[in-house]
Amino acid sequence: xxxxxKAQTTPYILTWIVFTALMLVIIFGSMLFxxxxxxxxxxxxxxxxxxxxxQRLLFSPNALGATDSLTGRPLPxxxxxxxxxxxxxxxxxxxAVYYGEPNNVIAAKITIGSQVVHYNEQLYxxxxxxxxxxxxxxxxxxxxTATVLVREENRDEPALATVEVLRVNEI
Numbered sequence: 634x635x636x637x638x639k640a641q642t643t644p645y646i647l648t649w650i651v652f653t654a655l656m657l658v659i660i661f662g663s664m665l666f667x668x669x670x671x672x673x674x675x676x677x678x679x680x681x682x683x684x685x686x687x688q689r690l691l692f693s694p695n696a697l698g699a700t701d702s703l704t705g706r707p708l709p710x711x712x713x714x715x716x717x718x719x720x721x722x723x724x725x726x727x728x729a730v731y732y733g734e735p736n737n738v739i740a741a742k743i744t745i746g747s748q749v750v751h752y753n754e755q756l757y758x759x760x761x762x763x764x765x766x767x768x769x770x771x772x773x774x775x776x777x778t779a780t781v782l783v784r785e786e787n788r789d790e791p792a793l794a795t796v797e798v799l800r801v802n803e804i
Contacts, residue, residue, distance in 0.1 A: 679773055682739065683798035686730060687777040690743060690752055691794055695729035697743070699784045712794070714785035717748045726752045737801070744795045745783060760799045771802040
């Protein structure tokens with residue numbers, strides 16, 4: 634059966650319209666994404682920074698995390714109880730999570746059961762009165778909780794870890 638010339642070109646026109654519309658959506662979407670990056674140059678990364686710091690302080694073997702004595706591998710979710718009562722733990726935490734010298738950016742208080750440990754204690758005490766104020770130079774804070782196991786003498790006890798992170802407001 635023979636079609637007219639209009640009937641033969643209709644599928645090509647429809648294909649061209651769909652393809653052109655799709656390309657216009659992609660081009661305009663890319664332009665909007667690019668312009669948003671040029672206009673809004675500051676992103677609020679406080680929650681991500683605080684979450685990463687809390688995870689590193691709690692579970693890194695260089696900080697409070699426990700390691701397997703045979704293999705030396707970190708044990709996920711397990712805190713070494715001996716590190717919690719160590720007198721030099723505050724200095725060890727500063728060495729484990731390095732933000733430069735001096736660290737005037739971020740501080741934290743870690744509470745596990747009845748034990749309290751500080752990361753960057755001087756800055757924490759300096760920022761605590763400014764918590765909740767607004768504007769550049771004020772302090773932002775967030776509290777992150779996690780259920781952990783505390784290993785003491787080859788016995789694991791469940792505990793609730795609370796990490797209160799304070800950071801100088803940059804925005």
